[in-house]
Amino acid sequence: MTAFVLRRLTQSIGVVFVMSLIVFFGVHVVGDPVYMLINPQADQKDIEAAIKALGLDRPIWEQYWHFLTGALRGDLGRSFIFGESALKVIVQRMPATIELALTAVTMAVVFGIPLGLYAGLKPEGVFSKIIMAGSIVGFSLPTFWVGLMLIMVFAVILGWLPSTGRGETATYLGITSSLFTLNGLSHILLPALNLALLKISLVIRLTRAGTREAIHQDYIKFARAKGLSNRRVVGVHLLKNILIPVVTVLGLEFGNLVAFSVVTETIFSWPGMGKLLIQAIQSLDRPVIVAYLILIVLMFVVINLVVDVLYSILDPRVRLGEGSA
Amino acid sequence: MIKFRQIGQISAAIFGLAIGAAAPLMAEDLKIGLAAEPSAMDPHFHNLTPNNALLSHIFERLVETDPAGKLVPGLAESWKVLDGNIWEFKLRAGVKWHDGAPFTADDVVFTFERAPNVPNSPSSFASSIKGKTLKKIDDLTIQVSTPAPAPLLPTELTNLLIVSKKSGDGAKTEDYNSGKAAVGTGPFKFGSFVPGDKIEMVKNPDYWGTKAAYDKVTFKPIKAGPARVAALLAGDVDIIDDVPTADIERLKKEPKISLSQGVSNRVIYFHMDQFREETPFIKAKDGSAIKNPLRDKRVRLALSKAINRDAIVSRVMEGVALPAGQFLADQFFGVSAKVKPVPFDLEGAKKLLTEAGFPNGFKMTLHGPNGRYTNDVKIAEAVAQMLTRLGIETSIETLPPAVFFTRASAGAAGLPEFSFILVGWSSDTSETSGSLKPLVGTFDKDKGTGTANRGRYSNAQVDQLTADALATVDDVKRAALLSQAVELAMDDVAIIPSHYPINTWGAKKGLKIAARSNEYTLVMGVTKD
Numbered sequence A: 001m002t003a004f005v006l007r008r009l010t011q012s013i014g015v016v017f018v019m020s021l022i023v024f025f026g027v028h029v030v031g032d033p034v035y036m037l038i039n040p041q042a043d044q045k046d047i048e049a050a051i052k053a054l055g056l057d058r059p060i061w062e063q064y065w066h067f068l069t070g071a072l073r074g075d076l077g078r079s080f081i082f083g084e085s086a087l088k089v090i091v092q093r094m095p096a097t098i099e100l101a102l103t104a105v106t107m108a109v110v111f112g113i114p115l116g117l118y119a120g121l122k123p124e125g126v127f128s129k130i131i132m133a134g135s136i137v138g139f140s141l142p143t144f145w146v147g148l149m150l151i152m153v154f155a156v157i158l159g160w161l162p163s164t165g166r167g168e169t170a171t172y173l174g175i176t177s178s179l180f181t182l183n184g185l186s187h188i189l190l191p192a193l194n195l196a197l198l199k200i201s202l203v204i205r206l207t208r209a210g211t212r213e214a215i216h217q218d219y220i221k222f223a224r225a226k227g228l229s230n231r232r233v234v235g236v237h238l239l240k241n242i243l244i245p246v247v248t249v250l251g252l253e254f255g256n257l258v259a260f261s262v263v264t265e266t267i268f269s270w271p272g273m274g275k276l277l278i279q280a281i282q283s284l285d286r287p288v289i290v291a292y293l294i295l296i297v298l299m300f301v302v303i304n305l306v307v308d309v310l311y312s313i314l315d316p317r318v319r320l321g322e323g324s325a
Numbered sequence B: 001m002i003k004f005r006q007i008g009q010i011s012a013a014i015f016g017l018a019i020g021a022a023a024p025l026m027a028e029d030l031k032i033g034l035a036a037e038p039s040a041m042d043p044h045f046h047n048l049t050p051n052n053a054l055l056s057h058i059f060e061r062l063v064e065t066d067p068a069g070k071l072v073p074g075l076a077e078s079w080k081v082l083d084g085n086i087w088e089f090k091l092r093a094g095v096k097w098h099d100g101a102p103f104t105a106d107d108v109v110f111t112f113e114r115a116p117n118v119p120n121s122p123s124s125f126a127s128s129i130k131g132k133t134l135k136k137i138d139d140l141t142i143q144v145s146t147p148a149p150a151p152l153l154p155t156e157l158t159n160l161l162i163v164s165k166k167s168g169d170g171a172k173t174e175d176y177n178s179g180k181a182a183v184g185t186g187p188f189k190f191g192s193f194v195p196g197d198k199i200e201m202v203k204n205p206d207y208w209g210t211k212a213a214y215d216k217v218t219f220k221p222i223k224a225g226p227a228r229v230a231a232l233l234a235g236d237v238d239i240i241d242d243v244p245t246a247d248i249e250r251l252k253k254e255p256k257i258s259l260s261q262g263v264s265n266r267v268i269y270f271h272m273d274q275f276r277e278e279t280p281f282i283k284a285k286d287g288s289a290i291k292n293p294l295r296d297k298r299v300r301l302a303l304s305k306a307i308n309r310d311a312i313v314s315r316v317m318e319g320v321a322l323p324a325g326q327f328l329a330d331q332f333f334g335v336s337a338k339v340k341p342v343p344f345d346l347e348g349a350k351k352l353l354t355e356a357g358f359p360n361g362f363k364m365t366l367h368g369p370n371g372r373y374t375n376d377v378k379i380a381e382a383v384a385q386m387l388t389r390l391g392i393e394t395s396i397e398t399l400p401p402a403v404f405f406t407r408a409s410a411g412a413a414g415l416p417e418f419s420f421i422l423v424g425w426s427s428d429t430s431e432t433s434g435s436l437k438p439l440v441g442t443f444d445k446d447k448g449t450g451t452a453n454r455g456r457y458s459n460a461q462v463d464q465l466t467a468d469a470l471a472t473v474d475d476v477k478r479a480a481l482l483s484q485a486v487e488l489a490m491d492d493v494a495i496i497p498s499h500y501p502i503n504t505w506g507a508k509k510g511l512k513i514a515a516r517s518n519e520y521t522l523v524m525g526v527t528k529d
Helices: A003-028 A044-053 A060-071 A086-121 A126-140 A142-156 A182-214 A219-227 A230-260 A261-265 A274-280 A286-314 B002-026 B048-056 B105-118 B153-159 B173-177 B225-233 B245-253 B295-305 B309-316 B346-355 B376-390 B401-410 B432-440 B460-470 B475-491
Strands: A170-172 A175-177 B028-032 B062-065 B070-075 B078-083 B088-089 B135-137 B140-144 B188-196 B198-203 B216-220 B257-263 B264-270 B321-323 B363-369 B393-399 B420-426 B494-509 B510-513 B527-528
Touching: A003 A060, A003 A286, A060 A286, A086 A126, A086 A175, A086 A182, A086 A230, A086 A274, A086 A286, A126 A182, A142 A182, A142 A261, A142 B225, A182 A230, A182 A261, A219 A230, A230 A274, A230 A286, A230 B078, A261 A274, A261 B225, A274 A286, B002 B153, B062 B153, B070 B078, B070 B153, B078 B510, B105 B135, B105 B140, B153 B245, B198 B393, B225 B245, B225 B494, B245 B257, B257 B295, B257 B510, B264 B295, B264 B376, B295 B346, B295 B494, B309 B376, B309 B494, B346 B376, B346 B401, B363 B376, B363 B401, B376 B393, B376 B420, B420 B432, B432 B460, B460 B475, B494 B510
Parallel strands: B028 B216, B363 B393, B363 B420
Antiparallel strands: A170 A175, B062 B070, B078 B088, B088 B140, B135 B140, B188 B198, B198 B216, B257 B494, B264 B420, B264 B494, B321 B494, B510 B527
């Protein structure tokens, strides 16, 4: 398994390198950040001075070389906008996004799996039909609109929950998070629900499909014939078998949530990485964009690894490191 | 028993939630939702409105401006011009930094040294300092000399926040962001800065002027317009800036909300390629190349007449703008009372176009940014239709601001790339010299004129009048010279002004915030009914 993990990590270095090349040159083509950053009143000389200060006067390949040598030392450049290390700027915002993504995934599991199981076990029931129709709605409504509706209903009209921002944080076991305070929880509920809605629908459908398929398999019939309780048949034999696709998808979706919850973070002014990314793209803060995407690639590599390891736990037939990884 | 304890915990939790929700209603705290996020707490790091506005709470300037843009004493009690090239400033006595140290001329000297030299600054304050030599006379007197008479020197200093020498010596931007060096003289002290999340400030109880009415102020960047309005309606914030135009009518009817509005020092206008014989985005209707029609004043006037400014203001801007005829609205310094918005006159426009030799019109592309100015795309669409009715088939292409401004300023071989563009300009000095020099002054890198002249209009007379005005200390004479330059440029249709946007702030009932022409959102301007 160690060899498998190492091989995966080596492959990812190649991916990161190619990605940095594409992003670096891609962003360069898009436009010149100087005109976004500088005060409109600045004259030609100020503009030239700013171009020089940001190192944009040098040819692009030289800039890339400078970036690459820096990256090997762990320095991914300095944000044009914040004047601080791009990595620091991103890492600063990471906890907020991770707690949001975790909450959303937890909601997806807590609501999605039981509802999916129910719909799979009683496909003809009225409640099952309602669940499935609801999941279509969850799929099709745009996040932007749902977010605004949630704000309108729960914050503006009912006044139950705050509409914007992250709540107070507390430190527990060395981790600082807004999940540890009531105020924080009340702030995270709406954005997490907004993110989770689509994931819940996804998990419902996956679980239902898996259940429908597995319920007719021989091992389920055998388990029932053996006289096992329904609870044990569904809770152990069935669930364990249908969880594999759910875990894969949730793993990747978790990555997506961390990396690209741009819309939700913007609407709820959540001080996370997604908001930073969109801001960086709008103002062409190249070091932040590149550093961000490199981090994301690394994160996906790790998530894939974790998912593979989880497979082997859920399904003993899967052997890591055999065949092509 | 366990159950009872749980119930107790839950009710305590609910009670806690209720207190948390009630906290914003307490009078001494204020929460403000900002459309644009400041990038640093270093007042000399990034010379851009969001930063300059926010840091005005902690730091102060020698010369301040009132909501209308008029100069008022700040850290300098008074100033006078000694001999054409030298200004003397008397500093305010008894002002203390937040750390208790007294404010003296040394701090001003230090600020002048620091401001242009902040490392990694994406937009530095070098332009505010340029050409100024500072001399300390005594602890409370300084003299600023310039190579030529500089009537606008006090105005230019309204952009420069003064920092403490003691705290700022050797301090980097990071030290300001952490609060270590963020020691000012202003009505508020630095509280905390969490990038992307919030900025907190606390009252400075020893402030020299009118003390702040709030113990604690929290600024929250809320970029999405609808979310900002929702946050105000939900009571999560007490004040928001940049209320989206689409929500204004509704909020006016909302009893919990009060709005304040004021015309900004910005004009939305069209810049036209007037320097190329053939311009890349204008073709004959059959697609063949033609000579650049925009070099003909009659064509420019025809375009201006074909634009229905009242319709733009009432339909596209939903009433929150004024039709524009020049660079700044009527109340600003150096405008011409004679220049009025060009009235809508389609027939007259057609006649002019025929006279100029384009009876059948031509094909043109209008370029504009998407998301830089209020309703910019909708304005471009509306104007394209108006021009098409004149017989000029106008298609529009809107680009992300980052791309648009690069190409519009220096796209094709370092020259402006487009033929006809929608842009905006705000005069930072709130007088027309701040528009004439960069927008219609002849493009000249060495003189620093025409820096934003993306149409490369050039008129020696306008240049001369502007230069004379910028060297005239006497306000009355300067205003006369400036209005003359404005009249000339507008008579030439150097640019086509569309409208002056009106800025709108929203506050919960019982509060009112002063609408400032420079778009700053300042707690000092908040009053209670």
